[in-house]
Amino acid sequence: MGGFNNVILSNSHFVPHYNVSTGIERLTVLLKDKETTATIYPIFSPDDLPFELLRFLTQEYNDEIARGDTQPFFEPLTIDEFRDYWLGQFAAVMVLGDDPTLDTSWSHKEWAKRCLGTFFIKASYPGRCAHVATANILVNAGIREKGIGRILAECFLAWAPKLSYTYAMMELIFETNAPAKTVLESLHFKKIGRIKGCGLLKSNKDSLIDAITYGRELDPPETKTDHNSKYEKIRDFILTRKYPDDADRQEKSRLRALASHYTVENGHLYLKGKEVIMTQKEQLRITKDAHERGHIGINKTTSYLCDRYHWPKIKEMVTQVVKACPECKDPTLISLKRSEVPTPKLRTKSPRQQYIHHQSPNTLSQQLPDIAHIYQNTHIDSSNPLNDILAGSGISDVVEMVQRQHRHIQEPHQNHTFADYASHYHPNITSNFHYNSPGDHSETPTPADSQNLRYKTPNSIPIDPAVTKSHNQGSNDGSDVAASSEIDMARALLNSGQGQPRN
Incomplete structure (x- = not known):
């Protein structure tokens, strides 16, 4: 001062x-x-x-x-x-x-x-x-x-x-x-x-x-002030193996240690395969180009740059560029820009979601029987051993089980057992259905084929607490009626699928 x-x-x-x-x-x-x-x-x-x-x-x-x-x-x-x-x-x-x-x-x-x-x-x-x-x-x-x-x-x-x-x-x-x-x-x-x-x-x-x-x-007038002199010194040392004229013993030691992590290719400095960008002008240009690829957010742009380039405070520059982008400030423009860039899907759909996704609404309506008609005209056998299975599964699971069984009837070349369906919905539970002979796989058993199925341990089937309580105790309250209706409707769907002939 x-x-x-x-x-x-x-x-x-x-x-x-x-x-x-x-x-x-x-x-x-x-x-x-x-x-x-x-x-x-x-x-x-x-x-x-x-x-x-x-x-x-x-x-x-x-x-x-x-x-x-x-x-x-x-x-x-x-x-x-x-x-x-x-x-x-x-x-x-x-x-x-x-x-x-x-x-x-x-x-x-x-x-x-x-x-x-x-x-x-x-x-x-x-x-x-x-x-x-x-x-x-x-x-x-x-x-x-x-x-x-x-x-x-x-x-x-x-x-x-x-x-x-x-x-x-x-x-x-x-x-x-x-x-x-x-x-x-x-x-x-x-x-x-x-x-x-x-x-x-x-x-x-x-x-x-x-x-x-x-x-x-002060630097001489002809010498431009370089705020990235550290990287230039490293590059010059790698190319010439000479120290700067004003370097003391400590700086020489530090320069040797840093140079071991860098390489030079075609005059460009690289740190572990990433190009080191020295000038702020070039850093700003690369950041804008990366952001304008699809006007992606701060984190994705930073990740993209960090995989390819190196310079201090990359995310700080990305934040400034993204916040200053006029198109990102307009939600109508950014939605159009992002729709033009394909985004890789990181989450995969479950088999159930994939099946439903690939079916047209008409196909699904053809595979699903008329639930109201079946429910009114189908006799429910209360002694059927499937009672406990139905009680152990939600209505959506059983409906999809019927859809899979119905597809199996229309496609006889697929050899899937009903036990496979049960294990699909309860993968952590051992199937309660098995063949009379462990090596007998000549025919696919169905829920109505009681000769080929044996019900092993009723207590081992996972039971929904709400459904089990209402079904076993036989109470007459509203929850009991709702649970019984759900089980009866599922049984009707199963029996409906069994009655259709094979092609």
């Missing part, structure tokens, strides 16, 4: 050591939501800034001073003082949109909605040390925690070398200023100093807070 002493001292002590502004042009960026566009405009002179925008920035900075936790000032600054402090050498403002220039007709209220933030770059020390830069970043208080501060810090690191600065130093970063510390440390700033008890902050009136000084070397 250095550089504020030029408010008091003459500006002649802090005259910029550069006299050209070539190579710095407005920069259009994409915000964290991957949808909103903003532009960072360089400000070489206070006259380049619209007055209403200057008023808004002065008010924003004074509000930050009033909070009393990040800035060293006690009293607010006037517009002239803020202009000399913030715009004394070089500054930049970040505004929504992609207009070629700043609009001078916007009001103070309009700038409050459109201006996202600002930063300045100036010499931290005068004269012979003026090649050491410092900066201060201010984000619109109404839209913080959106990644804007990091974008402004990255722009500072890109533009400072073009102004002939070789080193960046960020002073007076109070220990309690966690957001600023997080951004600087993620951009490879290192702690180079600490001032004990430097700040008397509003939120900690009972104690003085330490201030940290961060510093780092």
Whole structure:
């Protein structure tokens, strides 16, 4: 946070050591939501800034001073003082949109909605040390925690070398200023100093807070800042077996360990068969292509990408792309898109569901007999040993049993026994029907063929408690009548199937 002493001292002590502004042009960026566009405009002179925008920035900075936790000032600054402090050498403002220039007709209220933030770059020390830069970043208080501060810090690191600065130093970063510390440390700033008890902050009136000084070397202007230098170092090491020039012993050891997990094919880096995508632009393109295959959801898109590619925080990028997709926001469009993409069926149907699914309504109606006619005209033999079987199965199971038996009568080439039907509905129970001779399979027994069936253990048949109670006790309440009707109807269906001749 250095550089504020030029408010008091003459500006002649802090005259910029550069006299050209070539190579710095407005920069259009994409915000964290991957949808909103903003532009960072360089400000070489206070006259380049619209007055209403200057008023808004002065008010924003004074509000930050009033909070009393990040800035060293006690009293607010006037517009002239803020202009000399913030715009004394070089500054930049970040505004929504992609207009070629700043609009001078916007009001103070309009700038409050459109201006996202600002930063300045100036010499931290005068004269012979003026090649050491410092900066201060201010984000619109109404839209913080959106990644804007990091974008402004990255722009500072890109533009400072073009102004002939070789080193960046960020002073007076109070220990309690966690957001600023997080951004600087993620951009490879290192702690180079600490001032004990430097700040008397509003939120900690009972104690003085330490201030940290961060510093780092600036990349040369021709070198593009690469946030995926880790992967490039691994790729270069695999190809050349040479370490980076500035690598210490610990970094060399870590590089050797990482390289053992990677391979390089046709210049592309792979981690366990998955291609490593280094640039954010390529990551965004691949994510959009994967999502637009069928406008599938976040989890399916993430799974698809993780099977083929590797880069940090894949799901975070997928979430941003899916939420920003205009077609996914319209349920009518997404339903049409998804219907065009075949989705594999993960669940298989049971044999009963498959049979019913492949039958047409006419076929089912032909196979099912007239239940009302059978129920009225069929004599039910109460001594039939099937009573207990019917009591042990639900009406839907017995009806399907009759359908299977009816199909067997029409298709004599199939050799299925009634015991097979019983075991199908009760696979964990040993069948209560068997042949008189274990090896005799010449004919298929039917429920009416009492010569070929023996009822072994009535107590071993699984009984529905509700049906058993009403059937055995012979009570006259409503539940007894309903259970008896269910059993009688099932018996009628069975006897109906037995009476049809074979083809």
